[in-house]
Amino acid sequence: xxxxxxxxxxxxxxxxxxxxxxKYDLVKTVIGLSVMDYGVNLLIITxxxxxxxxxxxxxxxxxxxxxxxxxxxxxxxTLTSIVIGACVTAxxxxxxxxxxxxxxxxxxxxxxxxxx
Amino acid sequence: xxxxxxxxxxIFTIMLYFLGAFLIVVFGKAKALRHAVAFLCTAGPxxxxxxxxxxxxxxxxxxxxxxxxxxxxxxxxxxxxxxVDALSLFxxxxxxxxxxxxxxxxxxxxxxxxxxxxxxxLYLMLAGGVMGLVLSGDLFNMFIMVEILTFAxxxxxxxxxxxxxxxxxxFKYLVVGSIGSTCILAxxxxxxxxxxxxNLAQLAAVIPGxxxxxxxxxxxxxxxxxxxxxxxxPFHPLAADAHGAAPASVSVLIxxxxxxxxxxxxxxxxxxxxxxxxxxxxxxxxVFLGSVSMFVCVTMALAQHDFKRLLAFHSxxxxxxxxxxxxxxxxxxxxxxxxxxxNHTLFKGLLFLAAGAVLHETGTTDxxxxxxxxxxxxxxxxxFLIGAASISxxxxxxxxxxxxxxxxxxxxxxxxxxxxGFALVTVIALVTSTLTLASFVKVTQSVFFGQMPEECKNAKxxxxxxxxxxxxxxxxxxxxxxxxxxxxxxxxxxxxxxAFAAGNYINAMMGQGYAERIMGAAAPGAPAVSFASxxxxxxxxxxxxxxxxxxxxxxxxxxxxxxxxxxxxxxxVEKKYQLFYGGETQSFSQVGGGDLFWGFKHNWRHYFSxxxxxxxxxxxxxxxxxxxxxxxxxxxxxxxx
Numbered sequence: 001x002x003x004x005x006x007x008x009x010x011x012x013x014x015x016x017x018x019x020x021x022x023k024y025d026l027v028k029t030v031i032g033l034s035v036m037d038y039g040v041n042l043l044i045i046t047x048x049x050x051x052x053x054x055x056x057x058x059x060x061x062x063x064x065x066x067x068x069x070x071x072x073x074x075x076x077x078t079l080t081s082i083v084i085g086a087c088v089t090a091x092x093x094x095x096x097x098x099x100x101x102x103x104x105x106x107x108x109x110x111x112x113x114x115x116x
Numbered sequence: 117x118x119x120x121x122x123x124x125x126x127i128f129t130i131m132l133y134f135l136g137a138f139l140i141v142v143f144g145k146a147k148a149l150r151h152a153v154a155f156l157c158t159a160g161p162x163x164x165x166x167x168x169x170x171x172x173x174x175x176x177x178x179x180x181x182x183x184x185x186x187x188x189x190x191x192x193x194x195x196x197x198x199x200v201d202a203l204s205l206f207x208x209x210x211x212x213x214x215x216x217x218x219x220x221x222x223x224x225x226x227x228x229x230x231x232x233x234x235x236x237x238l239y240l241m242l243a244g245g246v247m248g249l250v251l252s253g254d255l256f257n258m259f260i261m262v263e264i265l266t267f268a269x270x271x272x273x274x275x276x277x278x279x280x281x282x283x284x285x286x287f288k289y290l291v292v293g294s295i296g297s298t299c300i301l302a303x304x305x306x307x308x309x310x311x312x313x314x315n316l317a318q319l320a321a322v323i324p325g326x327x328x329x330x331x332x333x334x335x336x337x338x339x340x341x342x343x344x345x346x347x348x349x350p351f352h353p354l355a356a357d358a359h360g361a362a363p364a365s366v367s368v369l370i371x372x373x374x375x376x377x378x379x380x381x382x383x384x385x386x387x388x389x390x391x392x393x394x395x396x397x398x399x400x401x402x403v404f405l406g407s408v409s410m411f412v413c414v415t416m417a418l419a420q421h422d423f424k425r426l427l428a429f430h431s432x433x434x435x436x437x438x439x440x441x442x443x444x445x446x447x448x449x450x451x452x453x454x455x456x457x458x459n460h461t462l463f464k465g466l467l468f469l470a471a472g473a474v475l476h477e478t479g480t481t482d483x484x485x486x487x488x489x490x491x492x493x494x495x496x497x498x499x500f501l502i503g504a505a506s507i508s509x510x511x512x513x514x515x516x517x518x519x520x521x522x523x524x525x526x527x528x529x530x531x532x533x534x535x536x537g538f539a540l541v542t543v544i545a546l547v548t549s550t551l552t553l554a555s556f557v558k559v560t561q562s563v564f565f566g567q568m569p570e571e572c573k574n575a576k577x578x579x580x581x582x583x584x585x586x587x588x589x590x591x592x593x594x595x596x597x598x599x600x601x602x603x604x605x606x607x608x609x610x611x612x613x614x615a616f617a618a619g620n621y622i623n624a625m626m627g628q629g630y631a632e633r634i635m636g637a638a639a640p641g642a643p644a645v646s647f648a649s650x651x652x653x654x655x656x657x658x659x660x661x662x663x664x665x666x667x668x669x670x671x672x673x674x675x676x677x678x679x680x681x682x683x684x685x686x687x688x689v690e691k692k693y694q695l696f697y698g699g700e701t702q703s704f705s706q707v708g709g710g711d712l713f714w715g716f717k718h719n720w721r722h723y724f725s726x727x728x729x730x731x732x733x734x735x736x737x738x739x740x741x742x743x744x745x746x747x748x749x750x751x752x753x754x755x756x757x
Contacts, residue, residue: 013298013302017295017739017743020291020295020736020739021736021739021740021743022736023736024736026287029291029735029736033291033294036294036295036298037298040298040301040302040305043302043305043306044301044305047305047306047308047309071312073308073314074305074308077256077305080260081301084260084263084297087267088290088294091267091270091271091290092287092290092291092294095274095283095286095287095290096287098274098277098283099283099284099287102283103284108734108735108736109734111284111287111733111735112284112732112733112734113280113281113284113733114281114284114285114356114357114360114361114425114733115728115731115732115733116419116727116728116731116733
């Protein structure tokens with residue numbers, strides 16, 4: 001069951017990269033970046049998973065060596081990563097809007113004034 | 117621990133930048149207040165770090181700091197740590213110096229722009245991100261800082277969004293930079309899955325010698341991630357695009373500071389976290405990547421017609437020197453590499469600021485439209501010449517000292533290992549240095565000398581504030597060139613030793629004896645840095661080198677007989693070449709200052725046209741290069757490590 005998560009996360013990362021490399025539309029490039037990001041998030045959360053674990057929320061004295069809970073650190077990391085991913089999407093979309101205004105197209109093959 | 121104890125200095129250094137960024141958002145409307153905050157928040161960190169030189173560089177102390185005083189519990193690092201050893205402090209000093217000087221420059225340089233408060237906010241965020249990266253003792257925090265600096269750099273690249281290509285450059289940088297950041301995050305988390313810690317010291321104790329498949333994958337991901345930040349080939353087109361479009365003071369940060377953060381990451385990774393530098397293949401790959409970056413970027417620079425874009429390619433070429441020297445993994449090699457990294461920050465900063473001064477006065481950076489500015493801007497011209505002489509490696513400026521050490525280090529490595537390949541690297545380094553000089557002769561001629569076009573008639577000397585900032589960098593260029601002994605003893609040699617001494621770093625953070633307990637007796641120490649061969653002069657081997665270099669140039673010039681050439685502007689240009697070869701239809705021809713080496717370029721036209729077609733400017737191509745590099749790195753890591 002958990003193996004499926006790992007496979008899915010790497011599949012998402014590769015799918016995102018494929019989308020960035022192959023698609024000539026700026027918006028699709030941004031979507032590719034997001035998909036790649038989701039893949040990494042899924043990977044992080046899967047690494048913290050513990051079979052049968054509860055949420056890692058305990059009050060003083062409640063925790064004992066027998067208590068089983070999922071690793072809290074990856075969850076904190078995922079939150080940070082999701083926030084950063086949202087920033088990437090927002091920023092790249094704002095650049096796309098500006099690029100559309102200036103170049104009049106969304107085709108990456110025509111947005112290449114800087115080359116050589 | 118009292119409040120003003122030196123142990124708090126690293127966190128103050130990082131937080132001052134972020135505090136400044138925040139304060140400018142709130143109070144940035146008033147110009148005087150904005151400048152005061154920016155000045156204090158860039159001068160403060162520099163002063164704090166300089167005050168640490170005595171302890172860290174001279175006495176070899178390692179400052180470790182646990183946020184909220186959460187020290188390790190039972191051999192497990194549960195808190196977030198900052199750790200400053202000589203290597204971190206060395207890069208921290210570079211960052212603080214460049215940020216401070218470029219900030220002084222931007223007070224006058226940016227005054228004609230709109231939204232200046234936002235500029236300073238982003239500027240300080242970028243500075244804080246890089247500073248946090250080099251002083252951090254925690255892998256995940258390094259990722260956070262990488263993201264902060266990438267964002268700030270992208271936003272600053274697009275800051276003057278009316279400039280041709282600014283938005284385009286920012287978007288390309290964002291896409292490939294995000295691929296790099298995602299690689300770093302994925303590598304970090306895969307390491308966490310194995311070691312269940314994010315602390316650098318604990319990872320460095322646990323990981324080396326315990327390589328599983330996932331560790332190797334993590335290594336490849338982290339390595340490519342930091343290569344993206346250092347703009348090593350194949351990521352160099354991004355740097356060229358970004359530098360050309362960004363304001364000059366930001367170019368200083370991108371070239372002098374951001375690339376250094378990538379180099380710092382690579383050093384931490386290969387020398388320290390994974391300790392793979394004792395492998396011959398790893399040394400080979402670093403030296404190979406460095407040499408390719410060196411040569412490809414200097415030839416790309418020769419073909420450029422834009423002042424700042426040309427400087428950008430040179431910047432990556434010099435980073436190639438640094439990576440090559442670091443990849444030798446000898447005491448002399450890494451010391452020379454760090455020396456060159458420092459010099460690169462100084463002279464490249466100076467050159468970009470001079471280019472910014474020219475742009476400020478004339479409104480263009482096109483080499484074809486500039487000329488004769490030395491009459492109008494004598495001080496800027498003199499300062500630019502100092503920078504140009506430094507980057508070309510002319511004594512007594514600083515570029516000479518570090519390049520000489522790099523030649524010595526590569527040659528010494530060849531003698532020690534008996535591998536002729538390292539001697540070939542010396543040749544490539546020499547040829548690159550020559551081409552750098554050629555390129556700067558061209559720039560100097562076409563910008564500051566020669567005929568003055570009508571558009572430049574109104575240019576005048578830039579304000580004193582800008583010249584003062586350039587003057588500081590020029591002075592540092594001369595000082596570090598005149599006193600190489602002091603620089604190596606107090607700055608680069610302690611840093612080079614710290615790169616090898618993983619055991620000390622681990623013990624300083626995790627408690628005495630931890631490294632020995634976890635790693636057995638394998639905790640590596642530092643090799644001696646020997647300058648025994650510095651200044652040794654052997655005419656015969658230099659003659660041999662010259663002949664190899666000539667041979668190489670002939671081979672490249674004669675190869676590629678096919679005649680598919682895309683860099684051919686007009687019939688006029690063709691007539692110029694006919695004149696050169698005796699098949700003239702005209703009795704004389706006009707050669708502009710920006711086209712000083714057209715004969716050379718004509719001979720190499722196949723190479724240049726090939727490279728021109730390769731750098732297509734399509735973001736998909738650059739992403740494809742990144743993916744291919746990543747795939748190669750993964751294959752290498754899985755097979756060899």
